Amino acid sequence: MEFFIEVLVGGLLAGVMYSLVAIGFVLIYKASGIFNFAQGSLVLFGALTYVSLVERGWSAWLAFAATLVALVVIAVVTGRLVLLPLVNRSPIVLFMATLGLSLILEGAAQLFWGAQVHGLDLGIDDKPLRLAGVMVSQFDLFAAAMAGVLVLGFSQFTKWSRLGLALRAVADDPLAAFAVGVRLPRVWTTVWALAGFTSLVAGLLWGARLGVQFSLSLIVLKALPVLIIGGFSSIGGAIAGGLLVGATEKLAEVYAGAVIGDGIENWFPYLLAMLFLLVRPYGLFGEPAVERI
Template identity: 65%
Template sequence: MADFDWAFLVEVLVGGLLSGVMYSLVAIGFVLVYKTSGVLNFAQGAMLLFAALTFVSLIERDVPFIAAMAISLAIMAALGLAIERAVLRPLVNKPPITLFMATLGLSYVIEGAAQLLWGTQVHALDLGIDDTPFEMAGVLISQFDLFAAGVAATLVAILAAFFNFTRIGLSFRAVADDQFAAYAVGLRLPRIWAAVWTAAGIVALVAGLIWGSRLGVQFSLSLVVLKALPVLVLGGFDSILGAIVGGLLIGAFEKLSEVYLGPFVGGGIEGWFAYVAALVFLLVRPAGLFGQKLVERA
């Protein structure tokens, strides 16, 4: 143990935690929709792609950064609202598999619309954040990952303030706790669902810009939703806190497994280890660390 490089372990762990924050950004979009309506929104990845393509296409047309951001925010809010009105509202009270298949089909529709509007070429997206690592207490930290962590923390703080101090946010919490009770006391569920889908569109824009800057804006960007699935399994599908904690855990597991277990299995373990961990976790705690346990009464 005397030869063990503890500084390197900390560096790998910090890198994994910061990478996990980017997974959490995607997972939050899932949680917002699932918590209020019980819908696993598989179109979140396509929304993320559409948001990134919209923003980068405006930038390439010499639209100023602030204006491009404002226009993209308006478009994604409108897209989320349109999805709720045109697709999800007519399917209220349908079986969960029907809603899931609707969002799965919707993902292909959104990707097709993005291809029709913006083309299929790969776009470089530069947010002006230098990715050069800097040293802190002997540990190298990526400036971009640190920026992504700051964005995620800001987003979570805004959502927390919204849910705790606004009327719509409090209504959202009531619907999340019990839809039927919320309806019985006069809350307008369609209005709340519309607000949630609008928020999901805005979250997709934030995640799309971060991931697009890291990977480039291309159609494979929509596949980052697959990274969110083990995050949701660990944290819970209906908990924003769970999305954050689950992302941190998955990011740390991936990096540590690749560095310390990868040499024994030939490498490449980072791509699938998180799914193995999620599968094992499902057997132990299906609801996740912070998810609510489903109680069915006969």
């Protein structure tokens, strides 16, 4: 029983890492209805910029601030030059725009910082820690704490701030929000900036775990089952979906891997997501689409 609990807790904490990437998707989707395929490239760009600056002698905090500024600039440019001209276009047009943005970001990262692999040390030990008789990773505990802070901060921001209320209005009906005076470019820029901050945090944590390399952008594929299960429009759903994916992935790897074969952890989350699409296509906490004719 103790081993089962350790596997379960390890899976839940690993799922939080997936949720950190998924939160960026949710923020942009709530404000603009866009599935931002470039989120994985933002994770890569943020991590690669940070580690490259640190290797050039910058302090950790200064490198973090400079990287965040770079991501905010990307957010402003994206909002002004990509999103605003495509208002009211079909979802496939918006998706293709973010796909093109993804390729541009990866090319820019390679142009500025090169294509070599970087190690990243955040000063957080990945040693096991015994809590209530269960061995857990200190690094995973730190990642879970960061996710909790982000979720609490974003929930309070959207609930109490004027800009947060504008974001919720745009999420409900962009044209109606624009008609009553909500400035769409400002809202979209803010949301992309918040998504950039989230991608930087996720990039640093994933970079410390896997190394900063171009395959880091593929972490976006791990976030897809999380979004499908939790719901594209719910930050809390991103956390719940990540926990569910992480837990089932680890349990399937340990208990079913010996029977089915190695690699089950790579495809099991997608099987789970497919089942959710059949039973609850809008996810656990997502809102069903309602079209009025």
